[in-house]
Amino acid sequence: MSNSELILSIRNLTVKYRSRRGYVNALRNINLDIYRNEAIGIVGESGSGKTTLALAIIRQLPNNARIVSGSIIFYNDGNKVDLLTMNYNEFRHYLWEKIAFVPQGAMNSLNPVLKIRDHFIETVKAHNPDASKEEIVRKAREVLKITLLDPDRVLNSYPHQLSGGMKQRVMISLALILNPAVIIMDEPTSSLDVVSQKIILQNLKDIMRMFNVTMIIITHDMGVVAEVANRVVVMYAGKIMEVGDVESIFYNPLHPYTQGLLKAVPKLRGETELYSIPGEPPDLVNPPSGCSFHPRCPFAMDMCTINEPSLKEVNKGHLVACFKYET
Amino acid sequence: MSKELIKLMNVYVSFRIGGLFTKITVNVLRNINLTIYDGETFGLVGESGCGKTTLGKVIAGLIKPTSGKILYKGKDISAMTKDEFLTFRREVQYLHQDPFSSLNPVQTVYTILSRPLIKHKIVDPSNVEEEVMELLRMVGLTPPSDFMYRYPHQLSGGQRQRVALARIMSVRPKVLIADEPVSMIDVSQRIGILRLLLDLRKETNMTIIYITHDLATLRYISREGRVAVMYLGGIVELTDVERLLTKPLHPYTQILLSALLEPDPNITRNKKVNLRSMDIPSIVNLPPGCKFHTRCPYAINGICDVKEPDLVEVETNHYVACHLAKGDLK
Structure with missing residues (x-):
């Protein structure tokens, strides 16, 4: 993907949440480049900051959040804009038209008293008040078909x-209707059945090809990443630990956390012996000193408790934040 | 095998949902026969x-079956004395x-x-x-x-x-x-x-x-x-x-296995799901015959949509409820 065109460039992004116990360090110094038409999977456990990262991109962070530093540059037809400093009224037009977001448990985001048809009309009209209803419904039929839904039944339900x-697929269709350049999906399939999950994920790959859309998929499930992503970002305690293409992450993981995570997933074939990452997830109000993974890391050295490693390229396109690879 | 601990015999559970005039019965469990060994x-x-x-x-014992029996250590739990039931619980x-x-x-x-x-x-x-x-x-x-x-x-x-x-x-x-x-x-x-x-x-x-x-x-x-x-x-x-x-024999099990994601891109991307319809029928309005026939890629008209198959032992310790599982049709 290195020769591709940049679409989003996140630099030094740090986000804190105010809480009764003190500041929660949700994101610490995130640097990430996302390229046009890639499917990037962001994996991490709860509290790793993956959802905060998505909310920061779409400027929907809760009220108790504070962006301490950083920029998110969006490359829009040759122009560079910083999503974070842009006037909010202007940003509103970027939402859905350029960057769409499908939240976690998206099926609960539909308005229960509106028919699906009206969801489409309302969404499009908010951005393009002159659009005719017939035109919107025609487009809605198209996107519903792409997500394998029967438009005749669904639009009137x-x-x-x-x-x-089906609701999850309606949400994906809604995200597609304004032809965005980027779709961010937070746990797109975590509340779905095994069979629906597989079919939707297979379908996402077709959608990407047809719509030339960049997908950011946020999940805790290594299986989802293995199925759809071409590049993977591994997050832990508000930091990016490792970035690489999907083959490097799964077949040659470098960070001890990634290695542990992959060995901890039960499998359907082969060895049943599994590894369990010792210890507890970190407290983000008082994150461990040095590398935040060192209390659970089997390779921790003295320096890991003092200094924090930064993300460095070890192989081409494969970055890791670990002192093991710094010599 | 060790001794039988729990035995379910023809257990049915149905719930009634809906309002005063729209009450409908939903069959959540149908004819469950199962033995759990100690x-x-x-x-x-x-x-x-x-x-x-x-x-x-x-x-x-948290939900009472609509019909059928549950035996715990050979005793029907609905016929237990209060003390026996407390011990069971x-x-x-x-x-x-x-x-x-x-x-x-x-x-x-x-x-x-x-x-x-x-x-x-x-x-x-x-x-x-x-x-x-x-x-x-x-x-x-x-x-x-x-x-x-x-x-x-x-x-x-x-x-x-x-x-x-x-x-x-x-x-x-x-x-x-x-x-x-x-x-x-x-x-x-x-x-x-x-x-x-x-x-x-x-x-x-x-x-x-x-x-x-x-x-x-x-x-x-x-x-x-x-x-x-x-x-x-x-x-x-x-x-x-x-x-x-x-060696899954029921078409549903086969599809379930092909749908399970695995943390290995080469394996998981090569597994494809082959279904006639991706949507599960509503439990409120169950299809006739085999409940899976609406989605089953092997379903045969006139058999699968008419008669519900029983759970039968097709090989030692392998029970399947499918008209095609005997092997001669598939």
Whole structure:
């Protein structure tokens, strides 16, 4: 992907949440480049900061969050804009038109008293008040078909008349209707059945090709990443630990956390012996000194408890934040 | 095989839903016949809405079947005396999926664990504190003094699930029904909980009924154990875990296996799902005949959409409910 065109460039992004116990260090100095038409998977456990990262990109962080530093540059037809400093009224037009977001448990985001048809009309009209209803419905039929839904049935249904998997696909269709350049999906399939999950993920790959869209998929599930992503970002305690293409991450993981995570996932074939990452997830109000993974790391050295490693390129396109690879 | 512990005979469960004039009956479980043997680990697998949790609750005595019988140690639980029923309820324990809502938020770990000890007179009142410490050690929360006076919100998901398990172990159960015990826990802590279940089983010889949608975790805790696959309220296949994974006979099981994601891009991307329709029929309006025929790629008109297949033994210890499973049609 190195020769591709940049679409999003995140620099030195640090986000804190105010809480009763003190500041929660949700994101610490995030640097990440995302390229046009790639599917990037962001994996991490709860509290790793993956959802905060998504919310920061779409400027929907909760009120108790503070962006301490950083910029998010969006490359828009040759222009560079910083999403974080841009006037909010101007930014509103970027949302959905350029960057769409499908939240976690998206199926609960539909308005229960509106038919699916009206969800599409409302969404499009908010951005393009002159659009005719016929035109919107025609486009809605197209995007519904792409997500393998029957437009005749779905458009005239209320959300409660659809199953969870169907509602999730409606949300993906809604995200597609304004032809965004980027779609961010937070746990797109975590509340779905095994079979629906597989079908939707397979379908996402077709959608990417047809719509030339960049996908950012946030998940805790290594299986989801293995299925759809071409590049993977591994997060832990608000930091990026490792970035690489999907083959490097799965077949040659470098960071001890990534290695542990992959060895901790039960498998359907081969060895049943599994590894368990010792210890507990970190407290983000008082993160460990040095490398935040050192209390759980089997390779921790003295320097890991004092200094924090930064993300460095070890192989081409494969970056890791670990002193093991710095000599 | 060891002796029969729990036996379900023709169990049906139906719920009534809807308003005053629109009341409809939903058949959540249909004709379940199942025997659980003493000391085994038995898996119940299926997608959401297939009835696996309802079946777990029926076995635990938490939901009464609409018809059919449940025998515990040979005794019909609906015909038990009050004392017998209390013993049954104590011996058959249920571990909930969500450790964030199964523990009382205003009680300390000590209170949570001491209550059942006192209530069931498991130990002498003077030994309660010592027993609580022993239970915490048993579930790996060491040193116990660090955890005894904490509240649930001060614990991680994995630690909470350990407390929930300690509470169950306090009453010395014979059967543990574990309903998706790791699905809400961080990946890095899941293996710890599963190992703990394995250790506790080894120590106490208890029977475990493991309910999950994730065959990979079931394979981890029970490779030789038996497993039943459920679809829309019925059992469609019943055999050993390893055999189910390597030689699934029911088309639904085959599709379930091809849909399971694996943490290996080359393997998972080459698995394709072959279905006639991706949407599960509504349980309110079940199709006639085999409940899977609307989605089954092998369904035969005039057979599968007319008659519901029985669960039959097609090879030793391998039961399948499919008209095609005998092999001559497929």
